[in-house]
Amino acid sequence: MSRPKDERNKTVLALTSSALLLPAYQGALADAQPEFTEVGMRYSKYDEDDILSRKAFGGGSERYEIDVAQFHLLAPVADQWSFALDVAWEDMSGASPWFVGESASGSPKVIMSGASIEDTRTEVSGTTRYYFDRGNAGLNYTYSDEDDYTSNAVAVDGAFNSEDGLTTYSAAVSTSHDDIDPTQGTIPTNTLSARKDVNSVWVGVSRIVSKRALVRFGLSYTYRDGFLTDPYKGDDRRPDERKEWAASAGYRHFFDAPNAALHVDYRYFNDDWDVQSHTVDIAWEQNLPQNFRVTPFIRYYTQHEAEFFYNLEDPSYEYFADDYRLSAFGAFSYGLRLRHDFGDWSINLDAERYKTDESWGIYSGEESPGLVDFWRYGIGLDYIFR
Amino acid sequence: MERIEHTFKGMGGPCRLRLEVDTSAAADTAIAAAVAEVQRLELKYSRYLPDSLTSRINRAAGLGAPVPIDQETAALLNYANTVWRESAGLFDLTSGVLRRAWDFKSGRCPAQQELEKLLPLVGWERVQWDQDNVYLPERGMELDFGGCVKEYAADSAAAKLRQQGVSAALVDLAGDMAAIGVPEGTSGWPIGIRHPVSKEQAVARVLLPEGGLASSGDYERCIVIDGERYGHILHPRTGWPVRGLVAVSILAGQCLVAGSSATIAMLKPPGDALDWLENLGLPWLAIDADLVVHGTMA
Numbered sequence: 001m002s003r004p005k006d007e008r009n010k011t012v013l014a015l016t017s018s019a020l021l022l023p024a025y026q027g028a029l030a031d032a033q034p035e036f037t038e039v040g041m042r043y044s045k046y047d048e049d050d051i052l053s054r055k056a057f058g059g060g061s062e063r064y065e066i067d068v069a070q071f072h073l074l075a076p077v078a079d080q081w082s083f084a085l086d087v088a089w090e091d092m093s094g095a096s097p098w099f100v101g102e103s104a105s106g107s108p109k110v111i112m113s114g115a116s117i118e119d120t121r122t123e124v125s126g127t128t129r130y131y132f133d134r135g136n137a138g139l140n141y142t143y144s145d146e147d148d149y150t151s152n153a154v155a156v157d158g159a160f161n162s163e164d165g166l167t168t169y170s171a172a173v174s175t176s177h178d179d180i181d182p183t184q185g186t187i188p189t190n191t192l193s194a195r196k197d198v199n200s201v202w203v204g205v206s207r208i209v210s211k212r213a214l215v216r217f218g219l220s221y222t223y224r225d226g227f228l229t230d231p232y233k234g235d236d237r238r239p240d241e242r243k244e245w246a247a248s249a250g251y252r253h254f255f256d257a258p259n260a261a262l263h264v265d266y267r268y269f270n271d272d273w274d275v276q277s278h279t280v281d282i283a284w285e286q287n288l289p290q291n292f293r294v295t296p297f298i299r300y301y302t303q304h305e306a307e308f309f310y311n312l313e314d315p316s317y318e319y320f321a322d323d324y325r326l327s328a329f330g331a332f333s334y335g336l337r338l339r340h341d342f343g344d345w346s347i348n349l350d351a352e353r354y355k356t357d358e359s360w361g362i363y364s365g366e367e368s369p370g371l372v373d374f375w376r377y378g379i380g381l382d383y384i385f386r
Numbered sequence: 387m388e389r390i391e392h393t394f395k396g397m398g399g400p401c402r403l404r405l406e407v408d409t410s411a412a413a414d415t416a417i418a419a420a421v422a423e424v425q426r427l428e429l430k431y432s433r434y435l436p437d438s439l440t441s442r443i444n445r446a447a448g449l450g451a452p453v454p455i456d457q458e459t460a461a462l463l464n465y466a467n468t469v470w471r472e473s474a475g476l477f478d479l480t481s482g483v484l485r486r487a488w489d490f491k492s493g494r495c496p497a498q499q500e501l502e503k504l505l506p507l508v509g510w511e512r513v514q515w516d517q518d519n520v521y522l523p524e525r526g527m528e529l530d531f532g533g534c535v536k537e538y539a540a541d542s543a544a545a546k547l548r549q550q551g552v553s554a555a556l557v558d559l560a561g562d563m564a565a566i567g568v569p570e571g572t573s574g575w576p577i578g579i580r581h582p583v584s585k586e587q588a589v590a591r592v593l594l595p596e597g598g599l600a601s602s603g604d605y606e607r608c609i610v611i612d613g614e615r616y617g618h619i620l621h622p623r624t625g626w627p628v629r630g631l632v633a634v635s636i637l638a639g640q641c642l643v644a645g646s647s648a649t650i651a652m653l654k655p656p657g658d659a660l661d662w663l664e665n666l667g668l669p670w671l672a673i674d675a676d677l678v679v680h681g682t683m684a
Contacts, residue, residue: 009667011472015643018468022461024542025640035549133457289570291408343409386415
């Protein structure tokens with residue numbers, strides 16, 4: 001006599017979910033301090049395409065380049081604690097859009113700042129984390145300093161696993177206090193000194209829905225208060241408050257036969273400046289023999305313009321910004337990540353191409369001549385002291 | 387890729403680890419961690435070792451004071467409770483006392499009186515336990531984790547290998563197996579399931595992907611009296627050997643789940659057992675008393 005199908009696996013389900021409470025099956029899920037010290041170094045380069053001469057006064061111009069070097073250390077300390085230190089050095093140079101003017105033909109063109117910007121930024125971040133049976137909690141302090149900007153940020157986060165170990169609840173709060181002291185140089189700035197505070201909260205839940213699949217959801221709220229204007233951009237006048245909401249969802253699925261995992265992520269963003277955006281990320285993590293992993297990925301991003309975005313200024317506007325980052329546009333980026341593990345070492349290579357266009361977006365708006373395309377590439381090396 | 391094999395003795399039998407690693411240097415630490423894990427569980431749960439937690443729990447039976455336990459033991463008791471419930475009481479951690487009446491080397495059956503004296507000591511429902519303590523309410527009662535600890539140890543040793551960065555390995559604790567990853571270029575670890583009588587012959591060959599394979603068999607340890615086979619798997623309510631299947635192998639996500647399922651099948655009457663296995667939805671193989679092979683892996 002056969003039992004109905006639903007009941008069929010009830011025993012297996014009961015045994016499995018009860019077995020998974022045993023410590024041997026929880027190692028993979030969480031929450032033990034790292035066993036070994038890990039160190040990593042990474043170098044990456046961000047390189048904006050030259051702006052086309054038809055979009056800028058004074059002909060084509062080189063844009064921004066950023067060289068980034070990063071150091072990472074994660075070490076177990078005492079019982080159930082870990083400490084992580086992250087240091088990043090950035091060297092930024094090149095020109096960025098200063099303001100948008102009207103050309104003789106009536107189309108907006110960008111006036112570039114000239115090769116006047118040269119800045120370095122150093123960021124030091126320390127995180128201490130406590131691991132307990134069913135989760136972990138971390139405290140982070142980050143200090144960032146560049147010629148014209150200092151930032152101090154503190155964040156607290158925690159993750160808690162359900163009794164069956166299949167669901168993880170996470171939350172984080174962070175606060176940062178930034179001081180802006182624009183460098184007085186070849187271009188005039190619109191403030192001499194200003195402050196900005198950013199506070200945000202985040203909650204998330206992820207659940208292992210089967211042996212091979214995981215879903216996650218997140219919600220965040222960020223409140224910015226203070227000088228939110230770009231000090232180097234012409235007549236930029238922005239509200240001194242910004243309230244942002246974001247919701248995200250993700251799905252991971254592991255496939256046995258190709259030995260690969262599919263990642264699909266979506267994020268919705270909305271703020272009280274009338275900016276809305278959608279981001280879709282798709283990645284395929286392919287494991288290959290000899291401990292190689294190659295991950296092609298593609299991302300689509302589309303954004304609604306801020307209510308005070310205009311290419312051309314009118315003094316009657318209460319608020320005004322010609323910053324392309326607040327315009328309506330769509331962007332595609334695609335790239336490849338490559339990882340190879342050998343013994344206690346692993347090497348990571350990645351390259352990404354980002355291209356943007358007003359017509360690729362789902363929201364229409366004035367096209368900014370300042371929209372940027374860029375390349376990003378990086379190389380990293382990690383070592384575990386076993 | 388290097389293939390490394392390491393054999394050792396543990397859990398009362400021959401044990402073997404098979405690993406695929408980049409360098410043998412990294413494998414040594416991993417192997418040491420896996421072997422240590424098997425030893426840890428043996429020292430903690432063996433009923434033969436006087437200092438084990440199991441022996442301490444059993445010695446405290448009926449003395450009025452509960453024995454403190456850790457989270458792992460509480461989870462193991464909780465698991466045993468689930469198996470007991472799912473098997474309608476056939477799988478019972480307290481049924482080990484019945485072995486006192488059965489000496490499989492002597493070639494004789496115990497008198498019914500002997501069994502009658504022991505049967506009142508069997509009864510999982512009487513065990514008092516929670517997250518922090520366990521207590522056996524009657525002098526002479528015993529817990530025996532033998533029915534699940536070897537399988538759990540296989541899974542736990544495999545988890546240790548994974549924590550040490552090993553991506554493909556097979557842990558084999560005297561026939562109870564747990565696998566992480568698969569050998570390069572294959573879809574699983576090739577495993578021969580031995581025939582219960584002609585040991586050199588495989589009844590079936592399977593490829594074990596990540597997960598566990600456990601077998602429960604009754605052929606090796608049994609007594610035959612007047613042509614009647616008496617196996618070592620005892621019914622918790624009668625005290626007599628179950629006249630069920632001769633061998634069961636099951637493949638599951640965890641060796642522990644495979645092992646408990648195989649034990650439940652062995653405790654059921656043969657007809658019921660085959661139906662139950664059929665409905666379980668896991669790959670299985672069973673051999674009945676007439677040595678007929680059944681199952682999806684046959």
